[in-house]
Amino acid sequence: MAKTATKPSLKKLKQNFAEVHPPLASDEARAEAARCLYCFDAPCIRACPTHIDIPSFIRKISHDDLLGSAKTILDANIFGGSCARVCPTDVLCEGACVDNTLLKDPVQIGRLQRFACDAAEAAEVQFYHPGQSTGRSVAIIGAGPAGLTCAHDLRKAGHRVTMLEARSVAGGLNTVGIAAYKMPTEYALSEVDRILRMEIDLRLKHPVGGSALAGLLEEHDAVFLAIGLGQTAPLGIPGENLKGVHESLEFISQTHTVALTKCPIGRQVVVIGGGNTAIDAANAAIRLGAESVTIAYRRDEASMPAFTHEYELALDSGVRFEWLSKPKRIIGKAGEVSGLRCIRTRLDGKGRKAKVVAVGKSDFTIPCDMVIKALGQEVLHDFLSAIPKLKLDKKGRVVVDPETGATSIPKLFAGGDCQKDAGEEVVNAVQTGKIGAAGINKMLT
Amino acid sequence: MNDRSQHDAQAIDLSIEFCGVKAPNPFWLASAPPTNSEYQIRRAFEAGWGGAVWKTINQEPIVNVSSRYGAIDYDGRKIVGLNNIELITDRTLEVNLREIANVKRDFPGHALFVSLMVESKREVWHDIVKQTEDAGADGLELNFGCPHGMSERGMGAAVGQVPEYTQMIVEWVKEVARTPVIVKLTPNITDVRATGRAAKQGGADAISLINTINSVMGVDLDTLCPKPEVGGLGSHGGYCGPAVKPIALHMVSQIASDPEIRLPISGIGGIQTWQDATEHMLLGAGSVQVCTAVMHYGFRIVEEMISGMSNWMRKQGYHSPAEFVGASTDRIRTWNELDLNHKVVAEIDEDKCINCGLCYIACEDGCHQSINIEQVPEKEFLKAHKDGVDRTFLSGTQRYVHGAGEGYVNRFTINQETCVGCNMCSLICPVADCITMIQIDNGKAPMNYQQYQEGLAAGTISKIEPPQHA
Numbered sequence: 001m002a003k004t005a006t007k008p009s010l011k012k013l014k015q016n017f018a019e020v021h022p023p024l025a026s027d028e029a030r031a032e033a034a035r036c037l038y039c040f041d042a043p044c045i046r047a048c049p050t051h052i053d054i055p056s057f058i059r060k061i062s063h064d065d066l067l068g069s070a071k072t073i074l075d076a077n078i079f080g081g082s083c084a085r086v087c088p089t090d091v092l093c094e095g096a097c098v099d100n101t102l103l104k105d106p107v108q109i110g111r112l113q114r115f116a117c118d119a120a121e122a123a124e125v126q127f128y129h130p131g132q133s134t135g136r137s138v139a140i141i142g143a144g145p146a147g148l149t150c151a152h153d154l155r156k157a158g159h160r161v162t163m164l165e166a167r168s169v170a171g172g173l174n175t176v177g178i179a180a181y182k183m184p185t186e187y188a189l190s191e192v193d194r195i196l197r198m199e200i201d202l203r204l205k206h207p208v209g210g211s212a213l214a215g216l217l218e219e220h221d222a223v224f225l226a227i228g229l230g231q232t233a234p235l236g237i238p239g240e241n242l243k244g245v246h247e248s249l250e251f252i253s254q255t256h257t258v259a260l261t262k263c264p265i266g267r268q269v270v271v272i273g274g275g276n277t278a279i280d281a282a283n284a285a286i287r288l289g290a291e292s293v294t295i296a297y298r299r300d301e302a303s304m305p306a307f308t309h310e311y312e313l314a315l316d317s318g319v320r321f322e323w324l325s326k327p328k329r330i331i332g333k334a335g336e337v338s339g340l341r342c343i344r345t346r347l348d349g350k351g352r353k354a355k356v357v358a359v360g361k362s363d364f365t366i367p368c369d370m371v372i373k374a375l376g377q378e379v380l381h382d383f384l385s386a387i388p389k390l391k392l393d394k395k396g397r398v399v400v401d402p403e404t405g406a407t408s409i410p411k412l413f414a415g416g417d418c419q420k421d422a423g424e425e426v427v428n429a430v431q432t433g434k435i436g437a438a439g440i441n442k443m444l445t
Numbered sequence: 446m447n448d449r450s451q452h453d454a455q456a457i458d459l460s461i462e463f464c465g466v467k468a469p470n471p472f473w474l475a476s477a478p479p480t481n482s483e484y485q486i487r488r489a490f491e492a493g494w495g496g497a498v499w500k501t502i503n504q505e506p507i508v509n510v511s512s513r514y515g516a517i518d519y520d521g522r523k524i525v526g527l528n529n530i531e532l533i534t535d536r537t538l539e540v541n542l543r544e545i546a547n548v549k550r551d552f553p554g555h556a557l558f559v560s561l562m563v564e565s566k567r568e569v570w571h572d573i574v575k576q577t578e579d580a581g582a583d584g585l586e587l588n589f590g591c592p593h594g595m596s597e598r599g600m601g602a603a604v605g606q607v608p609e610y611t612q613m614i615v616e617w618v619k620e621v622a623r624t625p626v627i628v629k630l631t632p633n634i635t636d637v638r639a640t641g642r643a644a645k646q647g648g649a650d651a652i653s654l655i656n657t658i659n660s661v662m663g664v665d666l667d668t669l670c671p672k673p674e675v676g677g678l679g680s681h682g683g684y685c686g687p688a689v690k691p692i693a694l695h696m697v698s699q700i701a702s703d704p705e706i707r708l709p710i711s712g713i714g715g716i717q718t719w720q721d722a723t724e725h726m727l728l729g730a731g732s733v734q735v736c737t738a739v740m741h742y743g744f745r746i747v748e749e750m751i752s753g754m755s756n757w758m759r760k761q762g763y764h765s766p767a768e769f770v771g772a773s774t775d776r777i778r779t780w781n782e783l784d785l786n787h788k789v790v791a792e793i794d795e796d797k798c799i800n801c802g803l804c805y806i807a808c809e810d811g812c813h814q815s816i817n818i819e820q821v822p823e824k825e826f827l828k829a830h831k832d833g834v835d836r837t838f839l840s841g842t843q844r845y846v847h848g849a850g851e852g853y854v855n856r857f858t859i860n861q862e863t864c865v866g867c868n869m870c871s872l873i874c875p876v877a878d879c880i881t882m883i884q885i886d887n888g889k890a891p892m893n894y895q896q897y898q899e900g901l902a903a904g905t906i907s908k909i910e911p912p913q914h915a
Contacts, residue, residue, distance in 0.1 A: 030521055031521055033521070034520050034521025034522075037801050037803060037875055038803070039800075039801040039802050039803065040801070040802030040803060040805055040806035041802050041818075041855055042802070042850075043800065043847070043848050043849055043850040043854075044850070045850065046849075046850020046851040047849075047850040047851075062520055062521065088840075090840055091840045091841075091843060091845050095838070095840075095845040095847065096845070096846075096847060096848065096849060096850045097847065098799040098800055098801045098847060098848050099799075100836075100838075100847035100848075101799040101800075101835070101836060101847050101848060102799050102875060102876060276841075303842065304841065304842075305841045305842045306841050307840045307841045308838075308839070308840040308841065309840065310841075311841075351842075352842055
C-alpha cells in the first residue's frame with residue numbers, strides 16, 4: 001500500500017483553505033472607493049464581460065449606498081458575489097483601470113464588489129422577483145452559471161423555467177470547479193439559493209442525453225443548452241488507470257463535496273498541465289497537506305497559459321515547476337502510482353505556436369504517489385453529436401448567434417462553456433446566459 | 446544676481462513687525478480652542494508659532510454645550526470644513542490674566558494678543574482693556590465676529606454686523622488702550638468694507654479677518670438631528686477650515702485694496718499650509734492666524750509652514766515677508782478691467798493622458814463641448830504611444846492594455862477653435878501637467894470691457910460674436 005501523507009488537522013486544513021483574498025473592512029472599502037476616478041466610458045466597464053457599471057457601484061460605496069451598489073452589480077451580473085471572488089480581475093476590470101498608469105496600482109474593484117455584495121447578502125435583500133406569468137415555458141439543461149443566469153432573467157420576464165442538472169448540487173463549476181481557497185462552497189451555494197428564490201423548477205441528479213432534446217423542444221417553447229464541458233482530456237500514455245491517478249476537476253470538486261480531512265492526498269504529487277486548472281489543483285494539493293507538489297509542463301514558463309497571478313500564488317505556496325517535461329508513462333508499483341516518467345523537450349519556434357520536440361535520451365522520473373491530470377476539458381461530444389442538425393465548430397463546440405445565443409436548431413439556444421467562443425471564466429458564462437435569456441425572451445414576446 | 450549656490454544658502458528671516466509688535470514669524474494662532482490656556486500656548490510657542498491671540502476673554506466665564514463641533518468630509522478626505530458652537534472662554538478672568546502674564550514673561554519675543562468680548566458698555570470695555578494690558582498683553586483683538594451664541598446676547602457678530610456699533614466700541618477701547626487694537630471682522634455681512642471702514646473711523650490699529658461663517662453642518666440621516674447635535678437640537682455655528690479659504694482671500698483683498706482703510710491686516714481663514722499662508726500675505730495680510738489645521742493636526746504643523754515659506758522665499762529671492770506682503774493685492778480688479786482679448790485654450794499631452802475621460806464629460810455636459818473623443822484601436826494606440834510598453838502587461842499568454850476595453854482606447858483632443866479657455870478640464874485632470882492652458886496670440890491689442898463699450902459707441906470696433914458651436 002502506498003504511503004499516504006500525514007494528514008493535517010481539520011483546523012490546519014481550514015486555515016489552509018481560508019480565502020486568499022479576505023473581505024475589505026468598511027474603512028478599507030471607503031478608502032479604496034475614494035481612489036476611483038469615476039472615468040467616463042470607463043475601461044473597466046468595457047473590460048468586464050458582463051459590463052457592470054463599476055464607477056457607479058464604487059461611487060455608491062463612497063456615498064454609503066451599499067444596497068444601491070449591490071443592485072448595480074447584480075443588475076449586470078447575478079453572480080456578482082462569486083465573480084468578485086473568483087474573477088481574474090488582474091486581466092479584466094483591474095487590468096483596464098487607468099490607475100495602473102497613474103499610480104501603477106489599480107483600484108481593487110473585485111474586493112469592492114465583494115464588499116457591496118456581502119452587505120446586500122447580510123441585509124438579506126431580495127432585489128428581483130418573478131415577472132407576471134407569460135404562460136411560456138423554457139427548459140434549461142445544466143445548472144451552472146450560464147444556465148442559472150438564463151433562468152433568472154427568464155423568470156424576471158415571467159417565463160416558466162425547468163432546469164435539468166446532472167450533478168447533485170447546482171452552480172456547476174462555480175460551486176465545485178473553483179478551488180475552495182478562492183471561494184468557499186457555502187458562498188457559492190448561497191448565491192445559487194438566491195437565484196432559486198425566483199421560483200425555478202430545478203431537478204438535480206437529472207442527467208439528460210442529447211437524444212432527449214427533441215422531446216424537450218416539443219414540450220417547451222424554448223430550450224437553453226448550458227451543459228458545459230466534460231472530462232479532462234486523457235494523456236494517452238501508459239499507467240493512466242493506476243490507483244493514485246486523478247482528474248483535476250474531480251480532485252478540486254472534492255474539496256467542496258467531501259470533508260477536507262477525507263480528501264485523498266499523496267505525499268508527493270505531480271500535476272500535469274500548464275493552465276489555470278493545473279495551478280488550482282497544485283494549490284489545492286499543497287493545502288491538503290502534500291509534502292511536495294510539482295507541476296510538469298511540456299512547454300516553458302513563458303508559454304504557460306495560466307495567469308500570472310495564479311502562477312505567483314502557486315510559487316508562493318511552494319509549488320515546484322518542472323518545465324519542458326513531457327509525460328511518457330506513469331510508473332506503478334502493485335497497481336499504485338510510484339512515479340512519472342518524463343522526457344525532456346525543447347521548443348522549436350516562438351511563442352505558443354512553437355513545436356514541442358522531444359530531446360533524445362533525456363528520460364527522467366519524478367517520484368510521486370499521486371498524479372493529477374489537468375490537460376483541459378473535452379467537449380461533451382456524445383451529447384452534442386446526438387443532436388441532429390446542430391452546427392458545431394471544428395473543436396466540437398456549439399455555434400451560436402453571438403447576439404441572441406440561438407443555435408442552428410429553431411428554439412434551441414446555448415451558452416456557457418459548451419458554446420463556441422464562450423471564454424473560460426464564470427463571468428463569461430454569465431454573459432452568455434444573459435444573452436441567451438434575452439434572445440429567448442425576444443423570440444417569445 | 447546671486448548664483449545658485451549663494452541663493453540656496455541665502456538666510457531667510459521670517460520675523461515680522463505687525464503694528465509695532467515684533468514676532469519671530471508671521472504664523473500666529475487664532476483666538477480659538479488651541480489658545481485657551483497657558484499650557485497650550487506654551488506648547489505652541491515651543492513648537493515654533495510666532496504669535497497667538499488668546500481665546501476671547503470676558504469678565505465672567507461662559508458655559509458651553511456638548512457636543513460642539515461638526516465637520517464635512519469629502520470623498521474620503523476628513524474635515525474639509527469644520528464648524529463649532531463653542532463660545533468664548535469658559536475660565537475665569539483671574540485665571541486667564543494670570544496665565545497671560547506667565548506666558549508673556551517667558552516668551553517676551555513672541556506676539557501675544559488677547560481677544561476681548563464684553564457687553565456693550567463703555568466702562569466694562571474700559572475695565573477689561575486695562576486689566577488685559579496690565580497682564581502684559583502685546584495688543585488686543587476685539588471679537589466682533591463670533592456668529593453664534595454670543596451674538597444672540599448682543600456681542601460678537603451682533604456688533605460686527607452694524608458699522609455704527611463697531612465704530613462706537615472701537616472708540617471706547619481706544620480711549621484707554623495703550624497697545625495696538627486689532628478689530629476682528631465677521632464675514633457674515635454683505636460688504637466687509639463697511640465694518641472695516643467703521644473700525645478705521647473708530648481708530649483701530651489693524652484688522653483681522655475672517656471670523657467664522659454662519660453654517661449648519663448637516664443633518665444626521667438616521668436621527669434627522671442637525672450636526673453638531675445637542676440633545677436632539679442644533680444651532681447655527683461658525684464655519685472654518687480649508688473650504689473657507691477662498692472667501693477669506695476675497696475679503697482680505699477687499700480690505701487691503703480699500704483706499705479708505707489702509708490698515709495692517711492679520712489674515713484668517715482656511716490656512717492649513719505654507720501656500721495658504723503665503724497667498725493670504727500676497728493679498729495683503731502682514732500676519733496670518735491658524736486654528737482648524739492645528740485642531741486637526743496639532744501645533745507641530747508650523748514646522749512645515751516655516752520650511753515651505755522659507756524655501757519659496759529663497760526661490761523667489763525674498764529676504765523678509767515684508768517684501769511680499771500685498772504684492773498681489775493690486776492684481777485683483779473689477780471684472781470690467783479684465784482684457785477681453787486675452788485668449789487661452791486647453792492642450793492635452795497625449796503621452797501623459799491616462800484615458801479616464803473626465804475632461805471630456807466635464808466639457809461636454811458642463812462646459813463648452815470642445816473636447817473630441819475618438820476610439821483608437823488598441824494596437825494602433827500602442828504603436829503610436831511612446832510609453833506603450835508601460836501600458837501593457839502580460840498574464841499567461843494574453844496581453845492586456847491599461848485604459849483599453851472592447852479593443853479600443855479613447856483618445857481625447859481639444860478642439861481649440863471652439864475652446865473658450867474656461868480651465869475646467871485642466872482643473873479636473875488627475876494627471877499633473879497633462880492638460881495645460883496655453884496662451885494664443887490672436888494679434889489683438891488688450892481691450893477691457895470699458896474700452897469695448899467705448900469702441901462700440903465710437904464705431905471703431907465691431908461687436909464680439911457669440912460662440913457658434915453650441
